[in-house]
Amino acid sequence: MPVWEQESVIAAQERRRAEHAARQAAAVAKRVAARDELIAAFPDLAVLLTDRYADAGGFMWDMRDALRRGVMTPRQAEAAARGVQRDREQDAREAAREAEALAALAAGVEVPAGKLTFSGTVLTVRYQDGLYPGRGGHKMLLQHADGWKAWGSVPRSMDPEDTTSVGWDRWRKGLRGRVVTVTATVQPSQDDPLFGYFTRPRVVSVGEVPPVEVEPAPVTVASVSVEVAPVVVLPPPSRPVWPGQLAFF
Numbered sequence: 558m559p560v561w562e563q564e565s566v567i568a569a570q571e572r573r574r575a576e577h578a579a580r581q582a583a584a585v586a587k588r589v590a591a592r593d594e595l596i597a598a599f600p601d602l603a604v605l606l607t608d609r610y611a612d613a614g615g616f617m618w619d620m621r622d623a624l625r626r627g628v629m630t631p632r633q634a635e636a637a638a639r640g641v642q643r644d645r646e647q648d649a650r651e652a653a654r655e656a657e658a659l660a661a662l663a664a665g666v667e668v669p670a671g672k673l674t675f676s677g678t679v680l681t682v683r684y685q686d687g688l689y690p691g692r693g694g695h696k697m698l699l700q701h702a703d704g705w706k707a708w709g710s711v712p713r714s715m716d717p718e719d720t721t722s723v724g725w726d727r728w729r730k731g732l733r734g735r736v737v738t739v740t741a742t743v744q745p746s747q748d749d750p751l752f753g754y755f756t757r758p759r760v761v762s763v764g765e766v767p768p769v770e771v772e773p774a775p776v777t778v779a780s781v782s783v784e785v786a787p788v789v790v791l792p793p794p795s796r797p798v799w800p801g802q803l804a805f806f
Contacts, residue, residue: 591627599634601641609644616640658751661704668705668745668753674761676738677701682711682729695729699737699755707743709755715763736764 596603604610605621613621620637623629629637669675677699686693695711717728741758 588627599638601638666703667750672742674740679732679735682732705751707753707755712758712760738762
């Protein structure tokens with residue numbers, strides 16, 4: 558190939574590279590602009606680009622990727638913003654629990670050992686399979702007022718009357734938040750001084766769920782417009798219509 562043709566080929570290659578780089582830069586600028594527009598409309602979405610969601614999975618990971626590419630729909634943005642708010646509230650609850658645990662450790666709180674009667678708020682209730690089929694049962698996590706927690710079996714005397722799947726689910730939900738007093742043998746954990754296990758519990762009392770104040774939601778009455786079709790009066794038939802006979806006008 559002559560030298561002048563080689564120079565033209567090289568120039569064409571450089572031109573194509575420059576055009577490709579320009580297209581890539583324009584695409585990146587478009588994605589950045591779309592992402593900034595989404596964040597301006599939904600400021601809570603900015604946290605999706607931080608390390609908080611670097612190892613996230615499921616829906617929030619998909620929303621993080623969609624935000625980075627600037628291809629999030631308005632409905633997805635609203636759902637992702639609600640998810641961020643929900644995660645923020647969960648992080649605040651976990652931080653509060655960690656602060657309470659540190660305060661309890663600083664005050665020298667430990668799980669007592671031996672057979673005793675204690676009261677605790679039910680935090681979790683779930684069914685746990687046993688070593689053999691049919692030997693499982695419900696377990697609950699109780700939190701003492703001092704800050705320590707204990708995990709153990711739910712006494713059979715607390716089982717619901719309705720033993721259907723719906724009854725069990727309603728019973729588990731209704732048990733959370735109640736203050737239960739039991740007599741049981743408590744054994745502290747070897748790994749956590751604020752955690753222990755209780756066995757062979759006997760129910761002393763079951764309190765009511767503390768009331769939660771809920772502000773009434775505003776009621777919005779939607780206005781409904783009704784369009785009335787005009788009434789058309791047909792002229793009387795030019796000939797008599799007998800019963801069972803169909804008249805066409």
